Amino acid sequence: AQKITQTQPGMFVQEKEAVTLDCTYDTSDQSYGLFWYKQPSSGEMIFLIYQGSYDEQNATEGRYSLNFQKARKSANLVISASQLGDSAMYFCAMREGFSGGYNKLIFGAGTRLAVHP
Amino acid sequence: GAVVSQHPSRVICKSGTSVKIECRSLDFQATTMFWYRQFPKQSLMLMATSNEGSKATYEQGVEKDKFLINHASLTLSTLTVTSAHPEDSSFYICSAEISSSYNSPLHFGNGTRLTVT
Numbered sequence: 001a002q003k004i005t006q007t008q009p010g011m012f013v014q015e016k017e018a019v020t021l022d023c024t025y026d027t028s029d030q031s032y033g034l035f036w037y038k039q040p041s042s043g044e045m046i047f048l049i050y051q052g053s054y055d056e057q058n059a060t061e062g063r064y065s066l067n068f069q070k071a072r073k074s075a076n077l078v079i080s081a082s083q084l085g086d087s088a089m090y091f092c093a094m095r096e097g098f099s100g101g102y103n104k105l106i107f108g109a110g111t112r113l114a115v116h117p
Numbered sequence: 118g119a120v121v122s123q124h125p126s127r128v129i130c131k132s133g134t135s136v137k138i139e140c141r142s143l144d145f146q147a148t149t150m151f152w153y154r155q156f157p158k159q160s161l162m163l164m165a166t167s168n169e170g171s172k173a174t175y176e177q178g179v180e181k182d183k184f185l186i187n188h189a190s191l192t193l194s195t196l197t198v199t200s201a202h203p204e205d206s207s208f209y210i211c212s213a214e215i216s217s218s219y220n221s222p223l224h225f226g227n228g229t230r231l232t233v234t
Contacts, residue, residue, distance in 0.1 A: 033220040043208060045161075045225035052220045091160065095219040105151065105212070105223045107161045 003027075004092050004108035012114040013082045020067070021077040021111045023092030029053075032096045034075040035105070036066065039089040048090075051075055082115045089113075118144050121213050123226025130201055130233055138196045138229045140211030146191040147213035151223060152184075155208040164209075167194040201233040 003026040013019035025034065032053045038046040051059045051066045059066040067076040079086055092108040120143040130136050140150055148169050153161040165186050166174040173186035183205075185197040194213075198205055208230050212223035 031219055033218075033222075035222050037225075043210070043228040043230070045210065045212070045228075047222045047224070050220065050222055095221075103214075103217055103219050104163055104166065106163065109160045 004094055004106060006092055006108035006111050008111045009109070010112045010114070012116055013079075015084060015115055015117050016081055018078060018080045019082055019113065021079070021090050021092075021113065023075045023077065023108060025073050025075060025092075025094050027073075027094065027096055029096040032094055034066070034068070035093045035095070036064070036075075036077045037091045037093060037107075038086075039091060039110075041088070045091075049077070079113075084115050084117060087113060087115045119215060119224040120144050121147075121211065121224050121226040123211050123229055125229060126227060127230045128232070130231070132202055132233055133200055135197055135199045136201055136231060138198075138209055138211070138231075140194045140196070140213070140226050142192045142213045142224075145213075145215050147194075147215070148191060149217060150188060150194040150211055150213045152186060152194075152196050153210045153212065155210060155228075157208075161210065164196075198231065201231070203233045206231055206233045 005024045034051045036048045049061045049064045051068045063080045065078045089110045091110045093105050095103045095105050122141045124139050150167040152164045154164050155161045164179045167186045167188040169188045175181045188194045210228035212225045
């Protein structure tokens with residue numbers, strides 16, 4: 001069964017600094033996708049970045065980058081030049097290539113990021 | 118693109134009544150939609166997978182008679198919480214997929230905060 005682990009319940013960072021949010025995963029599937037979502041206090045889920053299991057290069061989207069270390073089964077999110085608006089809950093999630101049914105998106109416990117001025 | 122609309126955003130109901138939550142994909146067809154539940158300060162837990170034209174697939178431990186799911190068309194799925202009780206108070210959020218592939222993100226509605234008094 002797939003599993004996502006986020007070990008940092010809370011993180012804080014100074015504005016304009018970079019921060020890394022940790023995520024490790026466990027799967028026996030060779031084909032899978034890793035996703036990061038941001039959830040502000042209003043509740044909506046905002047898709048940030050994706051990394052595929054066969055991708056050799058780390059994904060980047062603007063200030064977001066994903067540090068993908070396949071052998072260690074980690075997919076850490078790096079936010080550069082933090083802004084006050086980055087304060088939110090961040091979830092790491094995974095979809096497996098085949099789960100015997102629908103390709104579910106399973107979430108980790110989340111990390112609450114606070115950006116300080 | 119990939120907009121998912123969820124209504125209502127907030128609902129308060131009396132214990133014993135039923136509440137219907139709608140999830141619509143506005144600019145794409147979604148054969149499959151997913152319903153999640155989120156308790157305060159916790160992660161998103163998958164409740165069920167809704168597939169157009171067939172019965173929903175429920176996760177272990179989710180009461181199918183309590184949480185009725187109907188996927189009436191390629192753009193609409195509904196979740197009905199029947200005979201609601203205070204313990205059903207939670208944040209319910211739906212999502213839809215453009216592709217069933219593992220490398221395709223889910224697109225989320227803004228969620229419904231249900232309070233049962």
